Amino acid sequence: MPQQLDARAAELLKLLIERYVHDGLPVGSRTLARAFSVELSPATIRNVMADLEEFGFVSSPHTSAGRVPTTRGYRYFVDSLLAPEQLSDSEQSRIAEDLVPGSKSPADLLHAASNLLSRLSAMAGVVTVPRRNLAVLRRIEFMPLSGGRVLAILVVNQREVQNRVLDMGRDYSASELERYSNIINENFAGRELTSLRRTLVEDLSEAQKRVNQILGEAGVLAERALGAQQDAEDYVLAGGTNLLAFQELGDINRLRNLFEVLDRKRDLLELFDQCLTASGVQIFIGGESGYQVLDECSVVTSPYYVDGQVAGVLGVIGPTRMAYPRIIPLVAETARALSAGLKAES
Incomplete structure (x- = not known):
């Protein structure tokens, strides 16, 4: 060639x-x-x-x-x-209006960005949730509930509050839980959640070896509270049904396999994770993605940022027959606007 x-x-x-x-x-x-x-x-x-x-x-x-x-x-x-096109005035206005800083919660901004990408591209829009290892624990509190359950209250970053109900299998007193939360706050506040969870698992193992019951119980509670995040939403998808309009994707078996990938999430997340360390727009055309089910699709992605660090990836999934000169600037501008909106929330 x-x-x-x-x-x-x-x-x-x-x-x-x-x-x-x-x-x-x-x-x-x-x-x-x-x-x-x-x-x-x-x-x-x-x-x-x-x-x-x-x-x-x-x-x-x-x-x-x-x-x-x-x-x-x-x-x-x-x-x-390729010569990228300028977005129309109406497209730029829609992005600016839907992702205006301070107008929505972080979760609502992610959904707005996904919906924008879907509507403006007439294809599927995807936004991965911010990487958890960028979230910093400010404080954790535990409250006793009935039936051997504990409510964990995490204050993350500056003001985001997350609640987790933990099924611990035994009842705890309020004084016990206060002691455990104090230990965690004194030793681990200000740490990123992913690295903190790894540390807690290691400390828990060491505590068990030393038969340090207090540290061991605190580690179990904190590890369970942070581990509960693994069940959270991994990405926001909008407009998957738009793909039905493209005749090259019209084979029922191909569409079924594609929707299974979108629903299963793992494969798509692995693909998007490849973009976390890249700057600017990345384009996977057909078989370049490495996933057979996407052989007739293209994926156009861009990272978005929080406080200058890559937080996640957004993009458009559609047929290889997509208008790349228009989709590329659409993805880039949406990523820029989402970064600005999330910065205001951080």
């Missing part, structure tokens, strides 16, 4: 992709001839198309004389030929 196409081949590939994205139909030489900037003979266009097919940039469906882009063709287009 050549490292760089000549100007004529590149323009024809760009025209073919733009037409295919718009119409969803194989593109023939006659259509390209009408759209090309200078007059070319049909034989010349056919020769260039044959070269592009040999290089793996386009393919010919069995039912048509026209050609469609391949994953390799889309990748060349995105990396070398």
Whole structure:
């Protein structure tokens, strides 16, 4: 495969992709001839198309004389030929209005961002929840409940309050729980939750070896309280049913497998986790994701930030036949606006 196409081949590939994205139909030489900037003979266009097919940039469906882009063709287009579009005034206004700093809780901002991506792209919008290891424990309190249960009250970051009901299997007195919360607050306040949980597990093991009952009980309660977060929502998805509108995703088995991935979450989270250490917009086209069920899809993502640190990832999932020049700036601007909104809440 050549490292760089000549100007004529590149323009024809760009025209073919733009037409295919718009119409969803194989593109023939006659259509390209009408759209090309200078007059070319049909034989010349056919020769260039044959070269592009040999290089793996386009393919010919069995039912048509026209050609469609391949994953390799889309990748060349995105990396070398794409010119991002400006978002319209109405799109920019909608993003600014829905993600205005201080107008919503962090959870509501995540849902608003996911819904925005879905509505403005007409595809599926996904926002992962902020990474838990960025959450800092300020204070923890325990209160006794009936039936061997304990209410854990966590103050996280500056003012976020999280409540967890823990089924401990035995009753605790208020004085016991106060003693345990004091131990944790004195020793662990100001620590990030994920690293704190690891430390508590290690300290709990050491405490058990030393038969230190007070520290051991405190460790059990705190570890359970922090571990309960693992059941929290991992990402917010909106507009999954939009994918039904794309004929290339219309095969019922393919759609069933895709919706299972969206519902199961693990595979998609693994894909999005790859973007946590990357800066700017990342694009996975077709098989580049590494997940067979996404072979006919593209995923466009961007990290968003809280206090200058990557907190999570948002993006759009749709067919490989997506309008990349429009979707890329949409994802980037939504990430910027969500970061600004969450900063106001931190």
